[in-house]
Amino acid sequence: MKTILIKCGGSVIDQLSEGFFSSIKKLQHDGFHIIFVHGGGPDINEMLDLLSVKAEFHNGLRKTTEEALAVVEMVLSGKTNRKLVDLLRKNDLYAVGINGTDDNCLQASMIDEENLGYVGNVEEVNNKLIIRLLEEGYIPVLTPLGITEDGIKLNINADYAASAVAKSLKVEQCLFITDVDGIMIDGEVASLIGKEEVLQYIEEGQITGGMVPKVTSALAAIDSGLNSAMIVSGKKEFYSAEIWNGTKIVANERLYK
């Protein structure tokens, strides 16, 4: 089964274009199965703000107290997941929402209880349910919540969840959909970047903020055997006639030039 994983960032869910949905249809037409993992950072921040709870981050990850976790779950699975599933279905794409904790799909462990609270890393992906849905022709839309062996729910950065699922399903391509056209280097979108360059750009401060977990996750996906991962805009068409728009991240860019 040829599968493409699409990680849809919270920054762009409300701005997805017609071209985005038509690109997905073209991928399906070309024989690819599609799975989504979604983010929702802005939706969570908005709700925390309404509840007068300060959003706090440590190394790009949200500090998640037990109270915050309840808000994260309510927002991600009750609001953001619904929003994306509804949008896909309105565009005649047969999406089904699932929580990362359903069927213990994202088995996780706490990263750093003292500094981060209920935040996890994916240890293992139980992909049976996802594969069933894919085989039936559905588009699973996965919320990035994990569960420990003891049944404790954890908040997982959506980029990290995406690369773990990509690795488990051995997908053909992993796309990180966001609100920019790709990775900007010296003011221009880079079309192809190798692993060494990515690490150098992070060190130089050319890749910062929310782009760091995205490229780190892309590199993790490549390390696990994927040929490439891409950073792509959700505001325009990203795929047509086997041509991709955005930044392709590969293990060694010299092999592509």
Ligand SMILES: Nc1ncnc2c1ncn2[C@@H]1O[C@H](COP(=O)(O)OP(=O)(O)O)[C@@H](O)[C@H]1O
């Ligand atoms: N070199 C770079 N190229 C493009 N965007 C970058 C770069 N460095 C940092 N960014 C920032 O990363 C953001 C995308 O990350 P984020 O807001 O976390 O998105 P998402 O919600 O899609 O995960 C961009 O909007 C941009 O502000």
Ligand SMILES: CC(=O)N[C@@H](CCC(=O)OP(=O)(O)O)C(=O)O
């Ligand atoms: C641990 C952690 O930071 N979890 C993220 C999960 C959502 C996410 O990653 O959303 P984006 O893709 O929109 O950034 C959070 O609470 O914001």
